[in-house]
Amino acid sequence: MLAMNYRGPRRVRVDQKPYPEIKHPEDAIVRVTRSCICGSDLHLYNGNVPDTRVGSTFGHEFVGIIEEVGPAVDKVKVGDHVLVPFNVACGKCVFCQQGLYGNCHESNAQATAVGGIFGYSHTAGGYDGGQAEYVRVPYANFGPTVIPPDMDPDDAVLLTDVFPTGYQAAEMGGIQPGDTVVIFGAGPVGIMAAKSSWLFGAGRVIVIDEVNYRLEFVRDYAQCEVFNFREMDDPVVFIKKLTDWIGADVCIDAVGAEARGNVLQTITGRKTLLQAGSATVLHWAINSVRKGGTVSVVGVYGPTDNLVPIGNVVNKGITIRANQTAVKRHLPKLIDHIQSGRVSPKAIITHRVPLEEIADAYHIFSEKLDNCIKTVLIPPSARV
Amino acid sequence: MENLAAKYTHIPGWGIDADPKNDPTYPLKHHTDSEHDGYNWERPAQQSQDVEVLQSIERPSLPAVFGTTVAPQGLSGQLRRFAFKYSESHYGHWLPLLLADRVNMVEGLVDDLKQGHIPNIFAEKGWKAEWKHNPLGLVQKVATTALVTWAVVAFFSRKKDKA
Numbered sequence: 001m002l003a004m005n006y007r008g009p010r011r012v013r014v015d016q017k018p019y020p021e022i023k024h025p026e027d028a029i030v031r032v033t034r035s036c037i038c039g040s041d042l043h044l045y046n047g048n049v050p051d052t053r054v055g056s057t058f059g060h061e062f063v064g065i066i067e068e069v070g071p072a073v074d075k076v077k078v079g080d081h082v083l084v085p086f087n088v089a090c091g092k093c094v095f096c097q098q099g100l101y102g103n104c105h106e107s108n109a110q111a112t113a114v115g116g117i118f119g120y121s122h123t124a125g126g127y128d129g130g131q132a133e134y135v136r137v138p139y140a141n142f143g144p145t146v147i148p149p150d151m152d153p154d155d156a157v158l159l160t161d162v163f164p165t166g167y168q169a170a171e172m173g174g175i176q177p178g179d180t181v182v183i184f185g186a187g188p189v190g191i192m193a194a195k196s197s198w199l200f201g202a203g204r205v206i207v208i209d210e211v212n213y214r215l216e217f218v219r220d221y222a223q224c225e226v227f228n229f230r231e232m233d234d235p236v237v238f239i240k241k242l243t244d245w246i247g248a249d250v251c252i253d254a255v256g257a258e259a260r261g262n263v264l265q266t267i268t269g270r271k272t273l274l275q276a277g278s279a280t281v282l283h284w285a286i287n288s289v290r291k292g293g294t295v296s297v298v299g300v301y302g303p304t305d306n307l308v309p310i311g312n313v314v315n316k317g318i319t320i321r322a323n324q325t326a327v328k329r330h331l332p333k334l335i336d337h338i339q340s341g342r343v344s345p346k347a348i349i350t351h352r353v354p355l356e357e358i359a360d361a362y363h364i365f366s367e368k369l370d371n372c373i374k375t376v377l378i379p380p381s382a383r384v
Numbered sequence: 385m386e387n388l389a390a391k392y393t394h395i396p397g398w399g400i401d402a403d404p405k406n407d408p409t410y411p412l413k414h415h416t417d418s419e420h421d422g423y424n425w426e427r428p429a430q431q432s433q434d435v436e437v438l439q440s441i442e443r444p445s446l447p448a449v450f451g452t453t454v455a456p457q458g459l460s461g462q463l464r465r466f467a468f469k470y471s472e473s474h475y476g477h478w479l480p481l482l483l484a485d486r487v488n489m490v491e492g493l494v495d496d497l498k499q500g501h502i503p504n505i506f507a508e509k510g511w512k513a514e515w516k517h518n519p520l521g522l523v524q525k526v527a528t529t530a531l532v533t534w535a536v537v538a539f540f541s542r543k544k545d546k547a
């Protein structure tokens with residue numbers, strides 16, 4: 001079968017790989033019909049996540065048809081078209097029982113801090129991902145969810161990560177009616193966070209990025225205010241001015257380790273990896289939220305240290321909330337938001353690319369060429 | 385709570401201000417308090433191990449299910465095994481892993497050549513897309529690389545002349 005093959009930083013291609021095997025009674029094999037490239041994949045693509053082995057297949061956002069199931073699978077059956085949450089979660093461990101599906105303790109041998117994630121390095125469990133024709137899906141009784149018959153698979157594939165993550169970013173902000181929410185990042189996650197902030201009753205939604213076509217898109221899509229940080233002397237002062245010199249009630253980090261905009265952070269966090277990614281957005285968020293405000297972090301950082309102004313977290317009494325999204329917890333609500341027409345996630349898809357052209361697709365998404373926001377890869381077996 | 389209180393009668397005022405609503409993780413987490421019972425849930429069936437899987441020393445055993453792609457091999461594999469002697473809170477864990485990733489990239493090139501495949505690095509880096517959507521950027525990149533290479537070569541050949 002065809003699968004993406006990582007060869008080293010910023011080098012990927014498609015190769016023939018063996019068809020995946022059932023390794024556990026609760027496994028299923030899924031034939032992928034669509035998979036996405038995510039901002040999270042860029043951390044891997046840039047070679048910034050430790051234990052990303054050459055020969056791995058990325059891809060944690062995919063939908064597909066169940067081809068084969070292990071003997072203990074009874075919640076889905078061969079032929080079902082399912083969306084697969086990006087978390088590999090057992091549903092039984094103490095953390096899954098508490099709804100923390102992004103923190104499962106039965107899916108990752110290599111690290112305890114993070115649960116298993118499809119196609120996301122050995123630090124996240126060493127699973128091959130969905131940027132392929134077929135993929136092994138463990139815990140098939142728990143994760144995969146049958147796509148409702150009236151739902152477009154393009155909407156469904158955005159329910160595997162991006163919409164739930166934007167939604168959880170807003171939820172973790174603890175937004176109260178009337179609150180001013182500032183979102184850093186106008187990528188797919190920031191866009192969905194902006195849209196979701198209104199659902200929680202935000203009074204003002206402000207999005208900050210440096211890429212104008214993304215800012216223009218989110219301004220129209222999520223009816224929010226947008227600003228380009230390249231046009232500000234100091235983003236923190238800018239936000240203070242914008243909020244009557246009080247600061248935002250809630251700041252959301254939807255950028256993570258790849259953040260630009262600060263030379264020192266870029267050199268230490270992105271070029272030399274002396275810290276686990278650039279902490280520019282954490283600085284801006286902590287310093288521009290009001291005293292007693294909340295900073296919600298969904299941007300992903302590496303596992304070591306970051307230069308973060310923790311002193312001001314103390315001085316200002318800030319609450320920081322963060323997690324890998326517990327995708328499955330949000331599905332019932334978000335499916336309803338889509339079916340009722342309140343939110344149309346598929347509107348953010350700008351590129352549909354054959355799986356074979358994956359190298360160009362990564363390059364375009366990473367360099368933000370051709371007004372790219374979200375890329376969907378279509379395997380050859382799903383194109384007939 | 386009542387059961388717990390019985391356990392702490394020797395501590396004056398134990399739990400008197402406990403407030404279940406003061407939970408910053410809500411609604412992320414449904415409280416079950418079962419974490420207080422430790423590693424004690426009804427575990428899923430255990431996947432049998434057929435390839436080498438490195439295991440964090442912060443856990444007592446393999447999880448019920450694990451990934452089996454790309455087992456550690458060669459020099460990068462040695463470095464990875466070494467890294468797993470240290471916990472996730474240690475540079476001794478992460479730095480060897482990053483080093484292993486770079487070594488692994490070279491091993492990948494060698495493997496390709498061994499299999500008679502000359503990797504098309506320009507294609508793998510997506511330069512075709514760069515040429516299509518950002519030709520000026522590509523020209524600039526190539527020119528800068530050429531200039532830097534020329535400067536480095538010139539610098540070192542000058543040194544040689546002197547010596």
Ligand SMILES: NC(=O)c1ccc[n+]([C@@H]2O[C@H](COP(=O)([O-])OP(=O)(O)OC[C@H]3O[C@@H](n4cnc5c(N)ncnc54)[C@H](O)[C@@H]3O)[C@@H](O)[C@H]2O)c1
Pocket residue numbers: 038039040041042043161162165184185186187188189190208209210211214229254255256257258259260261280281297298299300301323324325
């Ligand atoms: N926690 C989770 O479960 C989870 C899930 C999915 C994605 N993520 C993370 O969310 C982040 C965003 O994902 P995405 O798919 O939208 O990525 P993306 O790369 O498409 O978007 C990131 C955006 O941030 C912008 N940006 C860079 N520096 C900035 C700065 N200093 N201030 C404001 N904007 C800046 C970029 O121009 C870009 O538009 C990534 O870190 C990703 O790993 C987390």
Ligand SMILES: [Zn+2]
Pocket residue numbers: 038039040041060061086161162
């Ligand atoms: Zn993702």
Ligand SMILES: [Zn+2]
Pocket residue numbers: 089090091092093094095096097103104105106
């Ligand atoms: Zn679990």
